[in-house]
Amino acid sequence: MSLDFSIVWQQFPQILSAFWNTIWIWIVATILAILLGFVVAALRRYGPLWLNLLLRLYVEVIRGTPFLIQLFLLYFGGPFIGLSLEPIPAGLLGMTVYGSAYFSEIFRAGFAAIPPGHIEAAECVGLSRGQIVRRILVPEMTMLVLPQIVNMAIILMKETAILSIITVPELTLVVGAIGSQQYAFVEAMTMLALFYWALVELSGWLGGLAEKKLSKFRFAH
Amino acid sequence: MSTRLFELMLWAAGKTVLLSAISIAIGLAIGLLVCAAKLSPKKLLSIPATVYVSLFRGVPLLVQLLLIYNLLPALGILVPSEVAAIAGLALCTAAYQAENLRGGFNSVPRGLIEAADMVGMSPWQQLRRIRAPIAFRLTLPALVNEMILILKASSLISVVGVIELTRMAQNLSASTFRPLLFYSVAGGIYLAICWLVAGGGSLAERLMRTGSSR
Known part of the structure; x- marks a missing residue:
């Protein structure tokens, strides 16, 4: 068996556009999933019981x-x-829904881990509900769940x-297709x-860096 | 859906369970070796193990499966697609299981090991009687979690042509033009299997807890 990686590089522009698709779909879907997951977790905690049960079913079905x-x-x-959705919107929607179930469970644990004393103290000093969310809940939770x-x-x-x-034209599809056309599938997949x-x-590594930067907001137990 | 088609789906579900179980078992064995190598003080063992764990956890499983499926024939190794699929799943889960086991072995209380030293247990006796049983008990929840992950991830082996639950749902929805029905049934079966495994896991944990309190 001989490996020839140069074949793959001849298709560089195509690979670059696929790379861009992978990156933007990942970032957009992740942000949407985090937002949706937060809403699901908040509704489960502060909404009525029937909504909590319904959303629990949603989370269990998606995660199962x-x-x-x-x-x-x-x-x-x-x-x-x-x-009827084109591949990219379908992929975005699918990934947002899938991710939201997992993110909501992370936020649920985050809500549960905030010491009730902090909220009570904030109420005592007369902070409004909005202020409590903005100044206590969100910063403390960010550190807990990051x-x-x-x-x-x-x-x-x-x-x-x-x-x-x-058939979303992202890296795996495009590189796989190039590999098949050029009879260099193993090389393409290895790269x-x-x-x-x-x-x-x-x-x-970047995530670890962000955690270190934000660790000054960590509260003492 | 006729009974005949439903039977086909159930047969395929059985194959999903079988392939996942074999992969988990082989993955556990490889994972133990990788974990032992990673915990070793010898750099010659610990560095390759660290690279192995990082590599197999850093590459999408789909890419690993496509690579193994195409690499084996290129190397002159001709095996059925089931074997390639099991190899892919097992190598991947081994990396995750090695990390779980490492966490378990590192969480064994030091005092217990010191006590075992004091009463004159050999290193092998310590491993067999103290460290391995405690590490196993500590990592059981993670193992159950990994079983569920692999059951779901096994849907990806449909891509390399293995007929399991996802591939069966694909074939039947293509031939009957009823994708909503067959993918929903497949999803329901996956859900039921995952719940069964999770339930069995918590049962095992409870049984072991009563065992330890005696």
């Missing part, structure tokens, strides 16, 4: 089924209920590869694997 099945339901099943948020964001980065199966590895290590 494979991402690929969810994507297939959305992409191939969607048109049967009037939801490591898990970073971890989940990195998991989602790897999950973007699955979007290739519903792809090393690339994802570097990306994941880099994200982990």
Whole structure:
């Protein structure tokens, strides 16, 4: 067996645009999933009981089924209920829904870990509800959940590869296609694997840096 | 959905469970070796183990599966796609399980090991009677979690042509034009299996807890 990696580099512009797709889909889906996850967690904690049970079912179903099945339901099943989406919007929506269930569980634990004394103290000194959320809840929770948020964001980065199966033109699909056309699939996949590895290590490193920067906001127990 | 088609789905679900179970078991064995290497004071062992864990946790499983599936024939190793799929799943889960086990072994209270030293246990006896049982008990929740992750991740082996639950749902929805039905049924079966595994896990934890209090 001989490996020739130069074949893959001849298609550089194509790979660059696929890389861009992977990155922006990952970032947009992660931000939307964090926002949706926060809303789900907040509604479960402060909303009525029936809503809590309904959202719990949502979280359990999403977390108990494979991402690929969810994507297939959305992409191939969607048109049967009037939801015809192109691959990229379908991928974005699927990843947002999938991620939101996991993020909501992280926020749920975060809500539960904030010492009630802090809220009571804030009420005692006369802070309004909005002030309590802005000055106590959000900053304390950010510190509590940041490591898990970073971890989940990195998991989602790897999950973007699955979007290739519903033909989203991201790295795995494009590099795989180039590899097949050039009869250099193993070379293409090896480079792809090393690339994802570097990306994941880099994200982990940046996440660790952010945690260190924000650690001055950590409260004492 | 006719009974015949539902039986096909159940058969495929059985295959998903079987392939996942084999992968988890092989992954546990490899994970133990990687964990032992990573905990070793010898750099020659610990550095490759660290690289292994980082690599297999840093590359998407789908890419690992596609690579292994195509690399084996390129190296002249011709195996059925099931074997390639199990190899991919096992190598990946081994990295995660090695980290779980490392956490377990590192959490064994030092005092217990010192006490075992005092009563004159050999290192092997300490491992067999003190460190391994405690580490196993500590890592059981993580192991159950990993089983559920692999059950769900096994849907990706449909891509390398193994007929399991996801691939069966794909085939049946293509031939009947009813993707909503078959993917929902597949999702329901995955959900049921995951709940069963989670329930079995908490049962095992409770049984072991009563065992330890006696």
